[in-house]
Amino acid sequence: MKNGARKGKSLAQLCVEKGMTLTKKRKVIINVIEKDPGHLNTEDVYNRAKMEDSSISIATVYRSLKLMRDYNVIDHHSFGQEHQHFESPMKSHHDHFVCNECGKITEFTDNSLEKLKINVARSHDFEMHSHRLEIYGLCSDCSKTSQ
Amino acid sequence: MKNGARKGKSLAQLCVEKGMTLTKKRKVIINVIEKDPGHLNTEDVYNRAKMEDSSISIATVYRSLKLMRDYNVIDHHSFGQEHQHFESPMKSHHDHFVCNECGKITEFTDNSLEKLKINVARSHDFEMHSHRLEIYGLCSDCSKTSQ
DNA sequence: TTGTTAATTGGGAATGAATATCATTTTTAC
DNA sequence: GTAAAAATGATATTCATTCCCAATTAACAA
Incomplete structure (x- = not known):
């Protein structure tokens, strides 16, 4: 890999x-x-x-x-x-959660998500070199305190 | 929806x-x-x-x-x-292909990808408000001509 | 090593997108 | 209509990034 x-x-x-x-x-x-x-x-x-x-x-x-x-x-x-x-790209690919409240950036990986990205690109005849996914919202800490 | x-x-x-x-x-x-x-x-x-x-x-x-x-x-x-x-957000959510060669930005939608994003956020206890996915590489036109 | 050439660099100027300022104009609420 | 609040135009300002160029360093053949 x-x-x-x-x-x-x-x-x-x-x-x-x-x-x-x-x-x-x-x-x-x-x-x-x-x-x-x-x-x-x-x-x-x-x-x-x-x-x-x-x-x-x-x-x-x-x-x-x-x-x-x-x-x-x-x-x-x-x-x-x-x-x-x-x-550094030493670590394997990952995506990011970005908290709209505290600004914290957290990494995550999800294999099925990665596979799906590859499939989607292929099915649209797009030669994928890289990709990035960012999910914005509230991290667990901030969603607690905002209740 | x-x-x-x-x-x-x-x-x-x-x-x-x-x-x-x-x-x-x-x-x-x-x-x-x-x-x-x-x-x-x-x-x-x-x-x-x-x-x-x-x-x-x-x-x-x-x-x-x-x-x-x-x-x-x-x-x-x-x-x-x-x-x-x-x-305009009139259109439903979509992601983007960005061509590294000609700079063209193309939209795409994939329902299973959308569902997966929701699941991933939920499983990481992240309250998703929005998200964006960009796939970089070569569009079909540019990947042809570069051969 | 030494000399020659190409690549890298430091520091400051230049660039350019985005925002702030402020006097003037337009909207809103009465 | 009138007064207060909000929006606007023109321009100045900010700030991350890039450019410029003289000085420094790297590469490498002799």
């Missing part, structure tokens, strides 16, 4: 395989992304990267993230009106 | 029901959205609205769209890095 094959490889390895030059700055950025299991926006990545290398520029962060996006080694999302978020 | 109940009502009616003031300018904007069956971005709406009322300002278009969004009488999307798109 696609994601299975990726597991075990570091983000750095993936970047090299795709032909990206691994500079010092990029290593720092990659490191930041790999360390964090959640969703990071560009500002987050920048702030954390600066802790390791204070000379790093926001432009480099933007460029590197864009590059990794283009090379398909990281996933990016833009939830609603929010800024772009990035996450 | 939710969308079924909406069918037949005009966007203008919906706005009034929700408590929005129906000004001349807003009528023009509503008219533009209702006329177009597809996806409009803010610039599109502005350009078309100006044909009916040349005095209309882009600020008013932004304000009106934002208002209608907040009142849940129109749907908005931001596909990938693209700008926001709007569409």
Whole structure:
């Protein structure tokens, strides 16, 4: 399976395989992304990267993230009106719950949903490369307190 | 059903029901959205609205769209890095294919997919208000020519 | 190593969509 | 009609993202 094959490889390895030059700055950025299991926006990545290398520029962060996006080694999302978020594709594919109340983003996976997506694309003669599903509403915490 | 109940009502009616003031300018904007069956971005709406009322300002278009969004009488999307798109919710819910090559956005509906989304949200104790699914890849035209 | 060339970078300017401001106009409620 | 509230137009502002260019670093043949 696609994601299975990726597991075990570091983000750095993936970047090299795709032909990206691994500079010092990029290593720092990659490191930041790999360390964090959640969703990071560009500002987050920048702030954390600066802790390791204070000379790093926001432009480099933007460029590197864009590059990794283009090379398909990281996933990016833009939830609603929010800024772009990035996450390492090391983990297998998942979708998101976005809470309209507290803004919390939770991941979930559902195999039958994944299969259905593939079927739907196929039946519409669409060659699927990627997909994303976001479900908006109230997370369990917020739906309790709003009663 | 939710969308079924909406069918037949005009966007203008919906706005009034929700408590929005129906000004001349807003009528023009509503008219533009209702006329177009597809996806409009803010610039599109502005350009078309100006044909009916040349005095209309882009600020008013932004304000009106934002208002209608907040009142849940129109749907908005931001596909990938693209700008926001709007569409009338008169039509029943649908998802989108987004072609990475030509940028074309196609709608599709799949009932079993819809049901599955509901089930998944329920089983994760998430109170679903809305959802969106986008499938990225190559449309049938582009996947042919790229061979 | 060293030199040469290409790629990367830092910092600040530029871009562009979206929002805020405020004086003026239109709506609404009476 | 009139007064208060809401909406509008024009423009300024914000803010994430990208561009620009000189300086730095990487790649690699000799």
